């Protein structure tokens with residue numbers, strides 16, 4: 061059931077929310093934004109780039125990889141909203157206007173979906189479903205020895221909305237869980253480490269490590285040869301952060317040498333992953349199409365239109381991104 065709407069405020073004449081992506085069609089999201097705007101900000105027009113619009117009417121942009129150059133052509137822009145949890149696709153742009161707040165989506169239901177995805181990965185490797193698939197292909201009936209989840213150590217990199225939800229779900233499923241973040245955290249039942257100096261110590265005991273970090277200058281390429289060598293031989297790797305966290309030749313070398321038993325990859329430097337990529341058929345990889353978890357159009361539309369209302373009232377938007385720290 062859709063949540064009821066609060067009080068509405070009329071938009072100035074012509075005010076436009078521009079929805080844009082250079083990579084995905086967003087018709088359904090545009091329609092949902094228009095529906096929400098009709099309730100929360102009557103008069104606000106929602107346009108889908110590249111439909112025609114007047115640049116001076118655009119007060120807000122809701123974007124996923126917006127077309128290059130667009131953002132610097134909008135003189136009355138008051139809000140730049142990522143339609144996803146990540147915001148690096150906005151922060152890394154060279155046409156980003158100074159002083160305009162940037163927001164992202166923060167949704168507990170999306171975090172729950174992420175946690176379920178990471179839990180599935182932990183079960184996949186802990187219960188040996190990767191090995192069972194190999195056995196099945198050979199018609200081998202060989203019952204594996206079983207150990208409790210507490211014997212399988214899972215590490216979660218990034219303890220924000222996504223990472224904390226994953227760590228808690230893994231903990232509640234009985235896994236031994238540790239987490240790694242920039243600043244120190246205290247999460248009951250999760251062994252938390254913080255900062256670059258603790259990374260090797262964090263990685264050393266793990267049977268599986270999941271990268272749920274935002275992509276920033278500090279995290280780009282973090283999962284490299286040294287990273288994989290710091291893991292226990294035969295450990296497993298999951299990436300639901302961003303493709304550029306991983307140095308792909310280093311990951312493949314770790315898989316081919318047996319240092320890594322397997323990896324689940326949901327995100328890639330270039331998406332969609334091209335149909336002829338050799339990654340699709342690598343026996344050590346499970347590949348999914350950036351589907352670890354998405355917020356619903358309803359949640360995305362509501363959070364963004366509410367922020368258009370807030371910025372129109374002169375208030376700071378919710379779920380702002382810190383340009384300095386880059387997430």
Ligand code: NDP
Pocket residue numbers: 145146147174217218219220221222223240241242243244255256272273274275276278279300301302326327350351352353354387
């Ligand atoms: P948050 O901003 O809430 O959390 C980010 C976490 O990463 C924080 O714990 C932060 O530490 C930590 N972190 C940032 N930089 C560093 C660093 N240099 N070293 C160690 N830790 C660091 O983000 P979310 O949890 O909402 O999302 C994380 C990412 O997940 C998104 O940016 C996106 O890339 C990805 N994502 C992928 C999806 C998919 O479907 N594949 C769906 C949704 C998100 P601290 O707490 O100390 O600040």
Ligand code: OXD
Pocket residue numbers: 143144145146147353354355
């Ligand atoms: C993301 C998302 O940021 O899907 O990857 O929200």
